[in-house]
Each structure stands twice: as C-alpha cells, then as structure tokens.
Amino acid sequence: MTSSMNFNLIERINKELPLSDILIIDAHCHIGPYFSLFLPKSGARDAIEQMDRIGINKIVVSATAGITSDFQKANRNILQITRSYPGRILAYGVFNPHYPEKIEEELEFCFEKNQMVGIKIHSDHGLPYDHENYEKVWKFAQENEMILLAHTWKEDVHMFDKLARKYSRVRILLGHSCYGARDSLFRTCKKRDNLYLDLTYAYRDYGIIEKMVSAVGSERVLFGSDMNWFSQLHGIGSIIFSRISNDDKLNILGRNMDRLLEA
Numbered sequence: 001m002t003s004s005m006n007f008n009l010i011e012r013i014n015k016e017l018p019l020s021d022i023l024i025i026d027a028h029c030h031i032g033p034y035f036s037l038f039l040p041k042s043g044a045r046d047a048i049e050q051m052d053r054i055g056i057n058k059i060v061v062s063a064t065a066g067i068t069s070d071f072q073k074a075n076r077n078i079l080q081i082t083r084s085y086p087g088r089i090l091a092y093g094v095f096n097p098h099y100p101e102k103i104e105e106e107l108e109f110c111f112e113k114n115q116m117v118g119i120k121i122h123s124d125h126g127l128p129y130d131h132e133n134y135e136k137v138w139k140f141a142q143e144n145e146m147i148l149l150a151h152t153w154k155e156d157v158h159m160f161d162k163l164a165r166k167y168s169r170v171r172i173l174l175g176h177s178c179y180g181a182r183d184s185l186f187r188t189c190k191k192r193d194n195l196y197l198d199l200t201y202a203y204r205d206y207g208i209i210e211k212m213v214s215a216v217g218s219e220r221v222l223f224g225s226d227m228n229w230f231s232q233l234h235g236i237g238s239i240i241f242s243r244i245s246n247d248d249k250l251n252i253l254g255r256n257m258d259r260l261l262e263a
Contacts, residue, residue, distance in 0.1 A: 018055030023254030028224025
C-alpha cells in the first residue's frame with residue numbers, strides 16, 4: 001500500500017466514513033451489562049451496528065459479567081452470541097480461579113469443537129496469574145497453543161516473563177499494556193516472542209503507540225478498544241494518526257490478530 005492510502009485512511013476518519021477496504025480486528029472487547037456502571041448499548045446487536053458503521057471486520061469478546069459474577073453463565077451467554085453472528089463476533093472463555101474445581105469442565109465446554117478462540121483471565125478476580133489455581137488453564141493453553149488475554153494493570157512484570165518462558169507455546173496478549181511499569185513490560189515483551197502488547201486505552205497517552213512499535217516492532221502490537229467501556233473510533237483514530245508507517249498501522253489494526261487467529 002502507498003502513502004496515498006495513508007492519506008485516504010486519515011481522510012475517511014475525519015469524515016467518519018467506514019474503513020471497509022482494510023482488515024480491522026478488535027482483539028479486546030466486552031458485551032453485556034456490568035453490575036456497578038451504566039453501559040448503554042452494550043448488547044451484541046449494538047456491537048454489530050457499530051462495527052458496520054466504522055468498518056470493523058471482527059471483534060473478540062468476553063462477557064462483562066464474567067469478570068465478577070457467574071463466569072460459567074457468562075461463557076454460555078457469549079457463546080450463544082457468537083453463534084448468532086458467526087465470523088463477526090468471536091469469543092474468549094473467562095475463567096475464575098476461585099473455582100478451581102470447575103475449571104477443567106469449563107475448559108472442555110468452551111473449547112469443544114473449537115467454539116471459542118482464546119482464554120481470558122482478569123486481575124479483578126484477585127489472584128496473581130501464576131497462582132496454582134490457574135495451573136490447569138495455563139497447561140491447557142500450552143497443550144493447545146492458544147491465545148490468552150491477561151490484563152496487566154500493575155502486575156509484576158517478572159511474573160509475565162516467568163509465565164511466557166514456562167508456557168512458551170501460549171500467545172499471551174498483555175491487556176492494557178500502558179499501565180504500571182510499562183518500560184519494563186516492553187523490555188520483557190521484546191525478550192519473549194510469545195508476548196504481545198495490547199493498545200486498550202493506551203491511546204490516552206500521547207506517543208505511546210510509537211513507543212510500543214519502537215520497542216517490539218509493529219508485528220506484536222494489537223488493536224484493542226475495550227468496547228463497550230471505551231470508544232473503538234478513538235482507538236482506531238489514534239493508530240491511524242500515529243507517526244508510524246502505513247504498514248505498521250495495518251499490522252496493528254488487523255493483520256497481527258488475524259495471524260494469531262489463523263495459527
């Protein structure tokens with residue numbers, strides 16, 4: 001693609017026109033209500049309408065409710081949504097480490113017949129990702145060479161280094177990669193080629209996309225919006241207007257996640 005394509009992308013963003021001729025995959029989304037916040041237009045149909053308006057090909061989602069309440073019910077609800085919108089809405093299975101006795105059966109349910117495309121674990125569940133209660137999740141992901149999305153927030157960077165080394169066949173997406181000790185996180189990501197940086201809400205920090213690309217290369221940076229918490233348009237605009245090459249932008253917007261999903 002040429003520099004004129006770069007101009008056209010910017011022009012379309014300014015005019016709020018769909019980006020229908022490029023691949024865009026939002027690797028970090030949610031669907032459904034949350035117990036303590038009003039999230040308007042949080043349903044699947046709302047998500048599809050927004051995707052069509054912007055020109056987003058696919059989103060990968062977990063149920064918002066799975067972060068705090070019944071993760072098994074949340075997984076079943078989200079799976080039903082993926083069946084209603086095949087190829088457009090893909091799903092992460094969420095796993096709560098406080099119920100280790102349920103994890104094995106839930107792994108079987110979520111990934112029987114390849115129903116879901118990856119695993120989601122969240123620090124709001126209150127246990128570090130290297131806790132023994134997560135062991136079945138990590139081993140399953142390793143055996144099946146899976147995508148696993150983990151929020152970084154303020155977790156110990158050394159923990160991610162250790163987990164990436166131990167489970168080297170797991171493609172670990174570091175959600176919200178701009179939080180905490182990000183420079184150390186970037187160095188760790190550069191060292192471990194199964195770690196990927198996630199832009200979710202990183203674009204609130206001017207210049208952060210350029211820093212990520214400089215640190216690890218655009219091939220390991222992923223577009224994620226955290227929709228329905230934050231704006232997909234904001235995230236896409238920040239990528240398109242960043243001071244990186246057009247190829248780098250296209251990698252981040254969709255090519256990289258497409259490769260992970262196809263692997």
